[in-house]
Amino acid sequence: MIAAADILHARILIVDDQAANVALLEQMLVAEGYDNVTSTMNPHEVCALHRRNRYDLILLDLQMPGMDGFQVMEALKTNEQDSYLPVLVITAQPGHKLRALRAGARDFISKPFDLVEVKTRIQNMLEVRLLYRRLERHGEELEAAVRERTAELRESEARYRSLTELASDWYWEQDADGAFTKVSGPVLEMLGLRVDALADGAGIPEAGWNEAERAQLQAAIAERRPFLDFVFTRVNADGSEQKFQVSGEPMFGPACQLLGYRGIGLEITRRK
Structure with a gap:
């Protein structure tokens, strides 16, 4: 009143x-x-x-x-x-x-x-x-509060992206079907992939990966679990071995539906 x-x-x-x-x-x-x-x-x-x-x-x-x-x-x-x-x-x-x-x-x-x-x-x-x-x-x-909150979220996202870039070699996102939707960083060059391979919805080629490690990672994804510093190995055609470390978390929508995964990765071959 x-x-x-x-x-x-x-x-x-x-x-x-x-x-x-x-x-x-x-x-x-x-x-x-x-x-x-x-x-x-x-x-x-x-x-x-x-x-x-x-x-x-x-x-x-x-x-x-x-x-x-x-x-x-x-x-x-x-x-x-x-x-x-x-x-x-x-x-x-x-x-x-x-x-x-x-x-x-x-x-x-x-x-x-x-x-x-x-x-x-x-x-x-x-x-x-x-x-x-x-x-x-x-x-x-309310409009002012929304604008302020939006600016805070954008700033937070920028800080998050900056930190992930500093702490990793690449940032990635996948949709619910496992297709890559966003990749930033030199991962394509590290894996010898073309940009258009990801743009077409393709994932990482299966050849050369350690099957036991792959199964373990796929099991975590199937159960919608996050994974931290997971190490997997790839043997290249010339016999050389590459080791990678990835961390990821599931993304869920408002109705708790799986939207996909996002995470960071880095090559640890030389560090190992």
Whole structure:
């Protein structure tokens, strides 16, 4: 709910070409405790005033020479910063009420004034307006929080990638079918593979790998288990031996479905 003090401190603009009407509304509002009331008898000033002050309520007379209330509302709609038109129209013409609501007014006050009705409609509309503004602020705060969190995640990801590059020879990702979807680092040159082999969805060639080690690694993957510093061996066509060390973890989606694996690897042949 909106506090009574916030309603009484709302910014109100009275627009009427009749000085007597302006004086009557100002006197009534001040007597009720509203402390932020201004007025103008020139309808051409309304748009500029609203852009500058962002009123919570505009009491707008419809029958004014030079620029009537309907034209004022059309002009107010050009203010892209305010999607909610806080207009309470004042009219002595019953036929204008529906037209005013269709033009964007939120409510109306009939002339001659019934002061009890005027006070009630003003208070009700201000309460709705301030609730709407609170919702706008909440949405802006959520957007700011999302932007901040997104920036933090990107920074964290950048740090993670940087650390993996420093601590390993390559970073890799596989989909749920075991096909490589991302590889960064010199692993292709180490294994003698072409880039297009991975782009076509192919995995690492089977020839030359230690079958016992391969079976052990595939068993861990089949059970969706992470593996740390797993060492496997490859014997090349010339009889030379290469040793590699990999660590990986499964990636899961929101519904706990397996998306694939990601991890790091390095060649440890010379280190061994």
